[in-house]
Amino acid sequence: MNVSLILLILLLGALATFLSGDKFASKVALFFSLVALGCSSVLVNHFLGGVDINVNNPWILQPHVSFALKADGLSLAMVLLTVSLTPLIILTGFGNHFEKSKNFYALVLFMAFAMTGTFLAADGLLYYIFWELALIPIYFIALIWGNGDADERKKAVVKFFIYTLGGSLFMLIAFAYLYINAGSFLLEDLYKLNLTATEQTWIFFAFFLAYAIKIPIIPFHTWQAKVYQKAPTIGTMLLSGIMLKMGLYSVIRWQLPIAPLAAKMYMPTLIGLSIAGVIYGSIVALRQKDLKKLLAYSSLAHVGLIAAGCYTLTADGLSGAVSQMIAHGFVIVGLFFAAEVIFRRFGTYKIEDLGGIRPQASKFTSMFMILVLASVALPGTFNFVGEFTVLYSLSQVNIWFAIFGGTTIILGAYYMLKMFQNVMLGETNTKVFADVTINETIVFVILIAFLLFYGLYPKPIVDLVNPSITEILKTINR
């Protein structure tokens, strides 16, 4: 039993969903995503028990490419994030009606497949293929099932596609260059390369372009808000919950260990850029009138902090970044789902049209409130663990980074609570707001339970991730 099983299940799931017909598509998709989750849990147990679950098969002889999947704590944590969010995301779709839902859910599963592959791949070209493959389903999901004006949506989605593809092509060049020097795409061979500082700088920035666009880091973020707004909420969840973590994960897995000298040389600039994103995202979020856009900018601020954590190159920074990636994945899915729940009842994301929901839906209000608090990293939630560790690591590098990075908590609290006030509180809305259904409750409860449980007891995740972080740091400081 090895990790390729997860990929196989998700791919078969996508196929089965496509063949199942529109009526059962969502249920088939949910079933397969749950099987994938179960299978991943078993594999994590195997991994912790010391069983070898890696794969390495030769694939193409010339150029030498292998089908190599490597499961260490870091990639397994990201896989777990993907396969546990996927069923939840599919479950959120139960309240919506999608035209041609078999295509829709098949694409969702296919995307989960590609993202899982990205997290597992240990061969540069294989990794690149999965990385690009993830782009195609989200392109169609956002394009076909998105909301709002078709022309504007088209513009946003095409911009997103060209941006990300353009960035990744430079990464491809970097891989080509690495291949010429190493004679192989295998991660371990690339780690062993001795490149000069100049070469590393070029490689580093070729990677950076791809990741900075995906994450996104200022000034490569311009595609983000529009796409988050126009994509269907499931697409937004996939993008913000999982896909942008591909960029952050890749920074830790590929960019830093392959070009450590450049990473050290440009550390202040990179952290500065990331923190600029934190402040910019927070300030712009303050002024948003559209709920989804506000959440998009809040996401920009949070991932800025995660990226800053990655670029500190300290054990705390990396481990905090990984915790925060997972926490942010759960919380942002919850928040976008809350926006979707409101949209289902009121048909709008405009904050000024909302308000006065609390008296009508007390259950929803409490759950939304907990998610908002988790998002601003209240102690006791998992987000606090991640954000605090990252800020601590920033303070080790330079206290000013920590101070500016810390504004995310203050500004975050300000815009999130203000949003909550405008959306939920106030005089009872004239429109009727039915309280959450059972399906909706299940999603919220699972998300909240996860965030609170690991907020109080983060040890399992930290223990899973830390050994591989230590390994990677060893490579970085080789």
Added chain:
Amino acid sequence: MITLIAITALGVFCLIAEIFNLRKALVPVTVLGLLGILGSTLNLYSLGELSSDYNTMIFADNYAKTYSSLFILLTVFLVAMSHDVYKEHQTKISDYVAIKVFLLAGAVAMVSFANLSMYFLGIETLSIALYTLAGSSRLDIKSNEAGMKYFLMGSFASGFILFGICLIYGTFGTFDLKEISEFSGALDKAIWFSIGVSLITIGMLFKIAAVPFHFWAPDVYEGSPSLVTATMSTLAKVVAFAALYKLLAAMNLFPTIQFQNIIVTVSILSMTVGNIMALRQENVKRMLAFSGISHAGFMLMTVLSIANAASNLCYYTYAYALAGMAAFAVIIAVTKNKDNENISHFNGLGRSNPLLAAVLTAALLSMAGIPIFAGFFAKFNLFTQTIQAGYLVVVIAGVINSIISVGYYFKLILAMYTKETQETTQNIPFVYYAVGVISILINLVIGMHPNVITDLLN
């Protein structure tokens, strides 16, 4: 050699079939015949036979066999589609099919020649067949214009090539490729040789539609009947490339610095001009013409990495031609009874005909170089080898152009999936589905196992 004879015999059969009134059986028999020839060509691999025949006119090495297989495969698709395309011209169908088969004979001659006169015969057979086909829609003024334009420009280019061949003959006193190859390896050569090679190169750059010899392509592609455009864009283009490569390799030109500079310039120019012009096109055929120009730039880039040029080029041509064939199968099917091939005809195809839309999308993704289609590996191999050869600038130009190309390929995809259709759905014959799906499947298979193709040459 057997390949060439068999193809010619098949062409003659097509003409005779007309006389005996076998029109109904014509297309199936031709397709079967071509498949048989394909089988026997592939069989020659396993025998490992290197045959040289007819006073060293023909030399069938692996290079020739690999390309011949591709040409025959493409012709199978083209002939298969002929049946429906020429349904309304039953009386002429055997002419059309016969011309296509003769065109194939010319194509095979162009990759298996061992003598420059054979090479020129191949070019002329191919070109004259194409001139005729371009103008084959007799009552359509655009088709007439295309045929005329192509003929004038094409014969001019043939003139260049012929003059070049003469000068080379004048230098070495032989047409034989092997001897020329030996002589041209010498250090001091007469100036006539360089002039001759330049003239031949110019003529061939015209045939592959590389900038600055590309002006004919958009007009001719647009004006010709769609099936003929498919022939030009897939078959004729890769034939010209295969021949150009073989010729230049035989004349030991690649290592010279002047030649490399020319290739770099033409390659970057073709990629850029082709892509930028393609962005503005509304007509799909015109758009693919410009996209073909930019692909010509990419294919020229293969020549820069000498050691692997042959296999890179071969893989690229397979990827490009198969994606092009799939795209054209859809384009022909969709625009069959329309006056033009504007993108608006594709509006809402994703809804009205998901399979065709999926095939076209896959073909365009392959051309744009998205994994896991063959186009990705073609570009990737190309970029890797070119970096290795030390031409980073060309690669960066290639990458930027790949990004630009997404702009227009996706214009078509967007039209299929986001716009509403105003047109009534029509019945589309099975053959288009078959051609589209089979070519995209082959494309996918060689995308996942690139060694299938690259091993053929070794």
